[in-house]
Amino acid sequence: MSKLITKLPLKIMISILGLIVLGMVMGNMMLIYLGFIPVIYVAAGLYIQTPDKINVQGTIEEDEAYVEDRIKLDRTITVNEGIGPVVVHEKLPPDFALTEGSNLNLYWKGPNPLIIKNSHQFECTHRGIYEMGQVQIRSFHPFDLRAPQNMEHIFNQELIVKPKPSRVKRVRRRRQYSLFPIPSESKIKLGVQTSDFKEIREYNYGDPYKSINWKATARLNTIPGGKPTVNEYEREGRRVTWIFLDKSTRLNLGNSIKNSFEYAVQAATSLAEYYISRQCMVGLAEYVTHPKNDNDSPWFKPFTVNKLEKDESLPKSQMGNLIFPEAGHMQLYKIQRKLLAVDTVLGGMSLLQVVRHAKGHIHGTNPLFIIITNINQRSVHSLSFSIRELIKYTPRLRSQKTNIMIINISGYQLASSTDYERIAANALRFEEIELSSEIMSPGVMVINWDPTEQDIVQTVLNTVR
Numbered sequence: 245m246s247k248l249i250t251k252l253p254l255k256i257m258i259s260i261l262g263l264i265v266l267g268m269v270m271g272n273m274m275l276i277y278l279g280f281i282p283v284i285y286v287a288a289g290l291y292i293q294t295p296d297k298i299n300v301q302g303t304i305e306e307d308e309a310y311v312e313d314r315i316k317l318d319r320t321i322t323v324n325e326g327i328g329p330v331v332v333h334e335k336l337p338p339d340f341a342l343t344e345g346s347n348l349n350l351y352w353k354g355p356n357p358l359i360i361k362n363s364h365q366f367e368c369t370h371r372g373i374y375e376m377g378q379v380q381i382r383s384f385h386p387f388d389l390r391a392p393q394n395m396e397h398i399f400n401q402e403l404i405v406k407p408k409p410s411r412v413k414r415v416r417r418r419r420q421y422s423l424f425p426i427p428s429e430s431k432i433k434l435g436v437q438t439s440d441f442k443e444i445r446e447y448n449y450g451d452p453y454k455s456i457n458w459k460a461t462a463r464l465n466t467i468p469g470g471k472p473t474v475n476e477y478e479r480e481g482r483r484v485t486w487i488f489l490d491k492s493t494r495l496n497l498g499n500s501i502k503n504s505f506e507y508a509v510q511a512a513t514s515l516a517e518y519y520i521s522r523q524c525m526v527g528l529a530e531y532v533t534h535p536k537n538d539n540d541s542p543w544f545k546p547f548t549v550n551k552l553e554k555d556e557s558l559p560k561s562q563m564g565n566l567i568f569p570e571a572g573h574m575q576l577y578k579i580q581r582k583l584l585a586v587d588t589v590l591g592g593m594s595l596l597q598v599v600r601h602a603k604g605h606i607h608g609t610n611p612l613f614i615i616i617t618n619i620n621q622r623s624v625h626s627l628s629f630s631i632r633e634l635i636k637y638t639p640r641l642r643s644q645k646t647n648i649m650i651i652n653i654s655g656y657q658l659a660s661s662t663d664y665e666r667i668a669a670n671a672l673r674f675e676e677i678e679l680s681s682e683i684m685s686p687g688v689m690v691i692n693w694d695p696t697e698q699d700i701v702q703t704v705l706n707t708v709r
Contacts, residue, residue: 253290253389256282275474286389293355294390295326295383300397306375307401311408313511314367321360323353328386332362335378339370339501353383369407369501371509371584377401403589406580407506410514410700442476442572453513473671484569484609485526486517486602487512488595490617492533493588497618497655504655508616508697509583511651514700515614520576527569528579529602532592533623566598568605595630606637612647613638624679629686638687650690657696667679 255599260279267275302319309315323330334347345364377399384392444460451474461472489512512528519526567578595615599606613634617623627650634648654676656669671695680690693703 252387256286265545269389273406274544285387289385289387289389292328292386293326294393295330295358295386296393297324297326298322298330298381298383298395299324300379300381304397304401306403308404309368309405310406311368311371311506312606314365314407315377315403316344316365318361318363321351321358321362321381323360323383325350326383327353327355329353329384330358331382331384332360333380333382334364336366337370337372337374339372340374341367341369343367352506368403371405371407371506373584374403374405375400376403387523406544407510407513407583409517410510419554426681428451440477443574444473445476447474461607467523478542483524484606484611485515485524486569486606486613487515487526488529488531488598488613488615488617489583489586490533490595490615491530491586491588491592492591492618492623493607494533494620494623494654495618495653496588497520498658502658502695504618504653504658504695505588507655507693507700508651508653509586511616511653511693511700513580513583516579517576519612520571520573523571525569525571526575526579526580527602527605528567528700529598530565530586530592530599531595532589533594533626565593566602568602569609569611577631596626596633599630599633609637611637611646613649615648615650617650617652618655619650619676621677624682628683631683648688650680650683650688651700652676652690652692654692654694657694 249469250633256654260282263275263279267273267279269314299322300319301322301646304310304317305315319332319334321330321332330351330353332349332351333386336342336347345362347364349362349547351358351360377397379397381395381397382392383395444457444464447456452624455474456472457475460531464473465471489508491683494510495503497504498506516526516528567582569575570578593601615627615630617627618628631648638647654673656672660666660669673692676692680692691703693700
């Protein structure tokens with residue numbers, strides 16, 4: 245109940261007093277009678293209370309979603325006391341787009357209790373972790389004689405928006421040669437089990453009886469007749485994949501929703517999910533193409549390269565940018581959570597420094613290197629030096645190519661809106677192709693990906709010959 249009153253009753257009382265005094269001075273009873281009419285208005289108005297005792301209920305449909313998914317919110321609002329207008333506003337993240345309904349509504353509360361069922365739908369346009377369920381309510385007095393009431397209901401609902409993955413399917417056609425390394429063809433499931441515990445999974449036909457975890461089965465299986473759980477251990481012969489994500493500001497080509505960096509994160513998420521689903525150990529590393537004090541080409545400043553060779557250790561502030569290779573669903577969860585919060589930065593460690601810091605985890609593993617970046621005039625030379633460093637950790641057999649794949653994300657079309665800008669973007673694409681030819685070699689593959697034309701899956705499948 246609102247006990248505060250506005251300045252309007254005070255102004256009315258002053259006008260009442262003025263009319264009565266004026267009527268007494270002039271001997272006009274009509275003015276005195278008119279002075280008592282506002283008294284009735286104020287007395288009746290102050291008897292009416294501002295809408296109060298408001299309750300909000302409702303839940304969100306899902307706690308996890310992907311970019312471009314649409315989520316519906318259903319709210320039930322109950323107003324028990326008072327009379328007057330009620331404004332209900334539910335805050336949405338600024339990155340989301342309202343597609344159906346409205347999150348700002350105005351209702352009238354009469355003498356009877358008011359029950360409102362409101363629903364609206366929004367589209368998740370950006371990855372991240374968002375706090376949902378903040379409903380702001382503001383109720384007003386019908387005659388504006390009492391102060392408005394502000395209330396806020398917080399549900400503390402967390403919504404995780406993941407980058408939209410591209411499902412990479414295995415190519416089963418025979419007599420084809422794929423430039424894209426497919427680690428699923430390696431004999432992983434035939435390897436010998438190690439003592440490294442991987443995860444607990446459901447029992448499958450053919451699993452040995454001794455691998456059943458009876459304690460976990462009794463604890464987890466609450467449904468009668470459910471499957472027992474089995475201890476799964478790592479196997480030998482696993483292939484290692486390193487994903488290097490460039491988070492330079494150069495990848496901000498486009499708008500705040502669709503730009504080169506968002507597609508780079510999407511590609512990293514899709515490739516990590518693909519290789520982990522095929523029993524590979526996947527690691528993630530972030531780097532910056534143009535860190536501070538290292539913007540110029542090393543062709544003209546050879547001492548810059550020597551400086552990087554001596555500085556192989558990363559500072560503690562940069563240690564969080566490395567996720568060392570592991571396998572299993574927990575590793576995929578770590579990579580996905582890391583990619584939810586990643587953003588472009590101005591300065592940081594270069595690819596060469598990151599590789600040399602992680603060389604202890606790379607040496608002897610015959611890894612597959614995937615570099616997601618944007619090839620341009622300022623990055624081609626530093627990328628060439630980094631590739632030379634990566635080649636040191638790959639086998640040099642004639643029958644086996646170097647496992648280095650570079651995904652060049654072309655964002656010029658994303659940043660172009662007019663016909664002239666699109667023509668210029670097409671011209672810059674030819675420059676990218678020319679720069680890619682400088683990097684390509686028998687051991688290095690470059691995939692030029694234009695997100696406006698095709699999906700990353702289709703781009704990868706186009707490499708199949």
